[in-house]
Amino acid sequence: EKPGLELAVVSVPSYACQRHTPLLHHNTTLTDALSILAENAELSENEGRGVAFRRAAALLKSLPQEVRGAEQLRGLPCLGEHSLRVIKEVLEDGVSHEVETTTHSEQFKAMKALTGIFGVGAKTADRWFREGIHTPSDLQRSGHTLNRAQRAGLQYYDELNLPVTKSEAVAIGQIVERAVHAVLPGAEIILIGGFRRGKQTGHDVDFLITHPDEGREEGLMPKVVSWLEAQGFLLYQKTTRNSYLESKEGPARPASNMDRFERCFSIFRLSTDNEGREIQTGREIQTGDDPQTYSPTLTNTDPHTHSDTHPHSKTDSHPLPQTLVFPKPQTSDFPRLPQTPDHAQKVSWVLGHSQCSGPRSWRAVRVDLVVSPYSQxxxxxxxxxxxxxxxxxxxxxxxxxxxxxxxxxxxxxxxxxxxxxxxxxxxxxxxxxxxxxxxxxxxx
Ligand code: GTP
Ligand code: MN
Ligand code: MN
Known part of the structure; x- marks a missing residue:
């Protein structure tokens, strides 16, 4: 018997919503392996298999200690035969043969690269893969007709695949705040998605917008989008009514609210100065324990936009709004912190891959906005x-x-x-x- 924990006697509930699952946990080697297999299943449109691997990974994320031997897993829920086999392999050999084969497979690499294009799902990527298209460059050369989202996705491919940092999320939040309050004072803006869960980076930034006076939020999204567009903050946007999104979920939605829930998928143009340090709005962004020195600016330096004429530009010194809620930094003594990319490296990388010539002082960031009636x-x-x-x-x-x-x-x-x-x-x-x-x- 190995010393240490006896996980089998720890009672672990079987639904992930019954457990505490922190961002940083003790079994990353195992969960990384299972996540690859989950991702591969999802890209192959095998949803059930994907969920099984995700549930197994989530169980391991919730354990209070590192798993060192398969015997410690006896009696734990959520671990299917396949997941257990992979876990045992990784525990014994340090790697799983299936995971290695998957990560090196041409299909997996191509599917990841193609679905990494904003606007491209597994079905489309699979069709292209079978035509011999394996990379965004292949796609560009193919002459395929792309929709507006996919064209934007291809145009900003490199940047949209760079993680969004927390300070970038804060800067985007201030822009969204300005936009929303310009068209509807008293509205509340809340950071949601991964950043609300304490993640240090994300693939996008998500916001929920509401107003305490029910009904005032109606028609808000088009106005917010117009404001953002007029200020030159949007590279792409698509606003949709939410009515179809939950249509498969049964009777849980009052019919009267059918078409009141709106969302906007967008790509923001976030200004960054070349030093990447100065905040030109005159107020400090609180980033907690974030060791980064970089904070993006809110100033729009593009001569084609009109930020200088906006009352909230540059010299604005309003305090951070009460309603904009950002998660507290998590204290942690875990060995593997998520790596935030070095800003200097990032800027030169972006500039090096930029399609326009000359240095650029902004980057593209994916942003999701959702408007909800107060009662929901x-x-x-x-x-x-x-x-x-x-x-x-x-x-x-x-x-x-x-x-x-x-x-x-x-x-x-x-x-x-x-x-x-x-x-x-x-x-x-x-x-x-x-x-x-x-x-x-x-x-x-
Ligand atoms: P990163 O963005 O990768 O950092 O992770 P994230 O957790 O923020 O993921 P994402 O932005 O994709 O989604 C945020 C949350 O919105 C998740 O909990 C999703 O379940 C939810 N979500 C995304 N799309 C939809 C949708 O179409 N309908 C509903 N109801 N929820 C959605
Ligand atoms: Mn997100
Ligand atoms: Mn999102």
Missing amino acids: FAFALLGWTGSKLFERELRRWAVHEKAMTLSSHALYDRKRTQYLRASSEEEIFAHLGLEYIPPCDRNA
Whole structure:
């Protein structure tokens, strides 16, 4: 018997929404391996298999200690035969043959590269792969007709695949705040997605927007988008009504709210000065324990835009708005911190790959905006904070354990045949008979 933990006697609940899953955990070698297989399954449109690997990985993320031997896993839920086999292999040999084969496979590499283009999903990427298109350059050369999203995705490919840092998220948040308050004072803007869960980097920045006076938020998105466009902050945007998004999720949405939930997928043009240090809005951005010295500027240096004429430019010294909530930095004594790319390196990399000539003082960043009526705010907040697996597990718990239907709009009790109101995430967890799990512990 190896010394240390006896995980088998630790009782671990089987739904990820019953567990605390911190961002930093003790089993990254194992979860990295399982994540590759999950990703491969998802890219092959084998969703069930993908979920099985994701559940196994999430279980390992929630364990209080490092797993050193397979015997420690006895009695734990969520570990299927295939996942267990991979875990054992990694524990014994340091690597899994299947994971190695996958990461080196031409198909996996091509599918990752092609779905890495904004606007390209697994189906499209697979079709192109079978035509011999393996890289974005192949695609560009192929002369395929691309939609607007895909053209933008190709144009900003390199930058959109650079992680977005927390300071960039803060800077984007200030722009969104200005835009929203310019068209609807009193609106609330909340950072959601991975950054709300305490992640230091993300593939995009997600915001939820609402207004305490129900109804005031109606028609907000087009106005916000117009403001952002007029200021030169948008490289791409597509605004959609939400009505189709949850249509497969049963009766959990009041019909009257069918078309009131709007979202916008966008690409922001975020200014960065060449030194990458100065903040030109006259106020300091609080980045907590973030060791980075870099903070992006909010100033729009492009001569074609009109930021200088806007009342909130440069000399604006308003304090940080109360409603803009950013997660506290997480203290940690874990060995593997997520690596934030070095800014100097990043800038030269971007400049080196830029399609326009000459130095550039901005970068492209993916941003998602969601507008929610106030009465659905708690559900939207819970539904858009993630992680994706945590959300999936919440809905599975609701259906199978509580006979309820949960969506980003509402919670419906099938036995009592009524919607359950909630004005906070805590109330939703309570309705579901779950212990409250804070955002930083939803990294399943
Ligand atoms: P990174 O952006 O990679 O850092 O991770 P993330 O967790 O922020 O992922 P992402 O931005 O893709 O999604 C954020 C949250 O929004 C996740 O919890 C998703 O479940 C949720 N989400 C994304 N798209 C949709 C959608 O179409 N409908 C609903 N209801 N939720 C969505
Ligand atoms: Mn995100
Ligand atoms: Mn997103």
